[in-house]
Amino acid sequence: MATSISRSSVAPSPQYIFRRSSPCYRRAYLILDSHCYWKRLCCSSRCLSVLHGGSGKNSRFVETQSAMEDSHFEVVIKDPSTLPRPLSSTKSSVSTGSRLRVAYQGVPGAYSEAAAGKAYPNCEAVPCEQFDAAFEAVERWIVDRAVLPIENSLGGSIHRNYDLLLRHRLHIVGEVKFAVRHCLLANHGVKIEELIRVLSHPQALAQCENTLTGLGLVREAVDDTAGAAKHVAFHKLKDAGAVASSVAASIYGLNILAEDIQDDSDNVTRFLMLAREPIIPGIDRPFKTSIVFSLEEGPGILFKALAVFALRQINLTKIESRPLRNQPLRSSDDNGSSKYFDYLFYVDFEASMADQNAQNALRHLKEFATFLRVLGSYPTDTSMA
Numbered sequence: 001m002a003t004s005i006s007r008s009s010v011a012p013s014p015q016y017i018f019r020r021s022s023p024c025y026r027r028a029y030l031i032l033d034s035h036c037y038w039k040r041l042c043c044s045s046r047c048l049s050v051l052h053g054g055s056g057k058n059s060r061f062v063e064t065q066s067a068m069e070d071s072h073f074e075v076v077i078k079d080p081s082t083l084p085r086p087l088s089s090t091k092s093s094v095s096t097g098s099r100l101r102v103a104y105q106g107v108p109g110a111y112s113e114a115a116a117g118k119a120y121p122n123c124e125a126v127p128c129e130q131f132d133a134a135f136e137a138v139e140r141w142i143v144d145r146a147v148l149p150i151e152n153s154l155g156g157s158i159h160r161n162y163d164l165l166l167r168h169r170l171h172i173v174g175e176v177k178f179a180v181r182h183c184l185l186a187n188h189g190v191k192i193e194e195l196i197r198v199l200s201h202p203q204a205l206a207q208c209e210n211t212l213t214g215l216g217l218v219r220e221a222v223d224d225t226a227g228a229a230k231h232v233a234f235h236k237l238k239d240a241g242a243v244a245s246s247v248a249a250s251i252y253g254l255n256i257l258a259e260d261i262q263d264d265s266d267n268v269t270r271f272l273m274l275a276r277e278p279i280i281p282g283i284d285r286p287f288k289t290s291i292v293f294s295l296e297e298g299p300g301i302l303f304k305a306l307a308v309f310a311l312r313q314i315n316l317t318k319i320e321s322r323p324l325r326n327q328p329l330r331s332s333d334d335n336g337s338s339k340y341f342d343y344l345f346y347v348d349f350e351a352s353m354a355d356q357n358a359q360n361a362l363r364h365l366k367e368f369a370t371f372l373r374v375l376g377s378y379p380t381d382t383s384m385a
């Protein structure tokens with residue numbers, strides 16, 4: 001069985017040494033050049049202005065690590081077959097025959113483990129204690145990919161992962177929608193009326209709000225649904241149940257007291273597939289692109305930003321705003337009487353970065369965005385979850 005990765009156990013792989021100035025890594029980006037505009041930007045001298053929002057007096061420095069800095073480092077690898085290269089959007093682990101190691105947050109039986117299996121059939125799913133550990137495991141070559149939840153149809157966004165997307169340098173290479181069907185689990189012999197409390201992941205508890213309120217149960221948040229099931233079973237709890245999957249019930253030997261307890265039968269979680277290298281965007285099938293940007297303060301500025309897509313008939317599928325950290329609360333006038341916050345805007349739109357229309361939209365956005373980064377351009381999951 002795969003060992004679990006905690007933050008402290010993520011150590012650099014001894015196989016790779018990072019050294020300054022890499023013709024090889026630059027070449028990797030140049031190969032991408034001919035396929036997509038934004039990769040060319042990452043390698044050009046304009047990179048820093050793209051990533052950090054221009055050199056004007058109003059520009060704001062958001063990130064210290066950038067794709068540009070990456071291109072100055074050489075990866076010295078003992079086995080040349082593992083050289084970093086752009087991922088193909090058409091070749092899956094199945095077609096290449098290799099068994100990918102895929103990090104997920106939680107313990108066996110978590111929905112994220114099942115989502116990893118849907119995203120990469122036959123993969124080796126590697127459990128991680130926290131989301132950060134999954135990001136780091138990919139960055140440090142301990143695993144090949146991570147599959148992490150980003151939003152749920154009932155509970156909304158998983159904000160932590162939005163923040164981590166910006167803090168880390170991984171690329172979104174795909175998405176997978178997963179139908180989440182929650183069960184109320186308890187130890188054998190425990191009746192539903194005997195339960196006083198229920199343990200689960202906060203998102204899962206939120207998704208079952210009506211049922212749990214109806215049962216009058218006290219909610220206790222833990223790291224993941226399967227972890228809740230494991231805890232209830234391990235401690236042989238009589239007063240507590242867990243909200244988790246039927247798979248978790250069979251792994252930890254719990255009884256299913258109630259099935260499909262989520263507030264809406266259509267409960268879908270969208271997961272992102274993350275990798276060290278981007279995929280080459282195509283136009284052969286529906287693609288989505290995820291970006292993050294920040295804007296100057298001013299009337300109608302967000303309207304103007306979103307208009308770059310509307311003008312080109314590009315459909316937006318998601319917009320999320322997050323506070324811009326390390327940017328202190330500022331006063332908008334000299335006497336400091338009115339205060340405002342700065343925000344980062346995460347937008348998903350229905351177009352591939354190989355599409356000229358999408359490239360034009362981002363070029364337009366860059367004219368007034370103080371920061372802009374493409375998080376990934378990847379095939380849309382059109383399955384019914």
Ligand SMILES: O=C(O)C(=O)C[C@]1(C(=O)O)C=C[C@@H](O)C=C1
Nearest residue numbers: 110111112149201203224225269
């Ligand atoms: O706890 C789990 O089983 C998870 O995979 C995490 C998670 C989440 O983070 O949203 C994933 C899917 C469900 O929406 C509930 C919980």
